[in-house]
Amino acid sequence: KAGVTQTPRYLIKTRGQQVTLSCSPISGHRSVSWYQQTPGQGLQFLFEYFSETQRNKGNFPGRFSGRQFSNSRSEMNVSTLELGDSALYLCASSLLTGVNEQFFGPGTRLTVL
Amino acid sequence: GESVGLHLPTLSVQEGDNSIINCAYSNSASDYFIWYKQESGKGPQFIIDIRSNMDKRQGQRVTVLLNKTVKHLSLQIAATQPGDSAVYFCAENFNDMRFGAGTRLTVKP
Numbered sequence: 147k148a149g150v151t152q153t154p155r156y157l158i159k160t161r162g163q164q165v166t167l168s169c170s171p172i173s174g175h176r177s178v179s180w181y182q183q184t185p186g187q188g189l190q191f192l193f194e195y196f197s198e199t200q201r202n203k204g205n206f207p208g209r210f211s212g213r214q215f216s217n218s219r220s221e222m223n224v225s226t227l228e229l230g231d232s233a234l235y236l237c238a239s240s241l242l243t244g245v246n247e248q249f250f251g252p253g254t255r256l257t258v259l
Numbered sequence: 260g261e262s263v264g265l266h267l268p269t270l271s272v273q274e275g276d277n278s279i280i281n282c283a284y285s286n287s288a289s290d291y292f293i294w295y296k297q298e299s300g301k302g303p304q305f306i307i308d309i310r311s312n313m314d315k316r317q318g319q320r321v322t323v324l325l326n327k328t329v330k331h332l333s334l335q336i337a338a339t340q341p342g343d344s345a346v347y348f349c350a351e352n353f354n355d356m357r358f359g360a361g362t363r364l365t366v367k368p
Binding site: 150179181188189190191194202204236238247248249250251252253 | 308350
C-alpha cells in the first residue's frame with residue numbers, strides 16, 4: 147500500500163505570495179492532518195480534515211487554510227506569505243478521526259524569501 | 260528534513276547499549292500518547308503508542324512507560340543500533356496531537 151504523498155517536496159516563494167500544498171493520504175484513510183515544523187517551534191498542529199469537513203484547528207492565523215476533497219486528498223493554502231512561514235509542512239493521514247495512529251508524509255519544504 | 264534547532268536535547272549511546280529517552284507531557288487529561296522517530300529528510304515515523312489506561316507497552320526492541328502521576332513518558336530502546344540514530348518525539352492527544360521538542364539520539368558504532 148502506498149504511503150502518504152506530498153507535493154511539491156520543495157518550494158521557494160517570496161513574501162506576499164500565496165502557496166498551495168497537496169497531500170494524498172493512504173488509500174482508505176479518511177482523516178488528514180497538517181502540521182508545521184520549524185526549528186524554533188517544533189511540530190505544531192495546523193488543522194484536521196475528515197470527510198471533507200474541518201474537524202479541528204490549531205492556533206494559526208486565518209492566512210492558513212485547507213480543504214479536503216471527496217477522495218480524501220487534501221490541500222492547504224497559505225496566503226500573503228511571511229518570512230516566518232518558512233518551514234517543513236507535514237501531512238498525516240489516519241483511518242478515522244480522533245485517537246488513532248497517524249502516518250506522515252515526507253513533507254513539503256517551503257522557503258519564503 | 261531536519262526538524263529541530265540548535266538546543267535540542269541529545270543522547271549519545273554506544274551500539275548495543277540500551278537507550279532511554281524521556282518526555283514530559285503537559286495535559287493531565289491527555290488520553291493517548293505516541294512516540295515517533297524522524298530521520299533526516301523524512302517525515303515522522305510511528306514507533307509505538309500507549310493509551311492512558313496503561314502504564315507500559317512493549318514492541319519489538321522498544322518499550323514505552325507512562326507515569327500519569329508526574330506526566331512523564333519514556334521510550335526504551337533495547338540493543339540500540341546505528342539505524343536508530345534519529346530525532347525522537349513524544350506526542351500527546353487531547354483534542355489534537357501536541358508534540359514535544361524532540362531528542363536527538365546518536366548511536367556510536
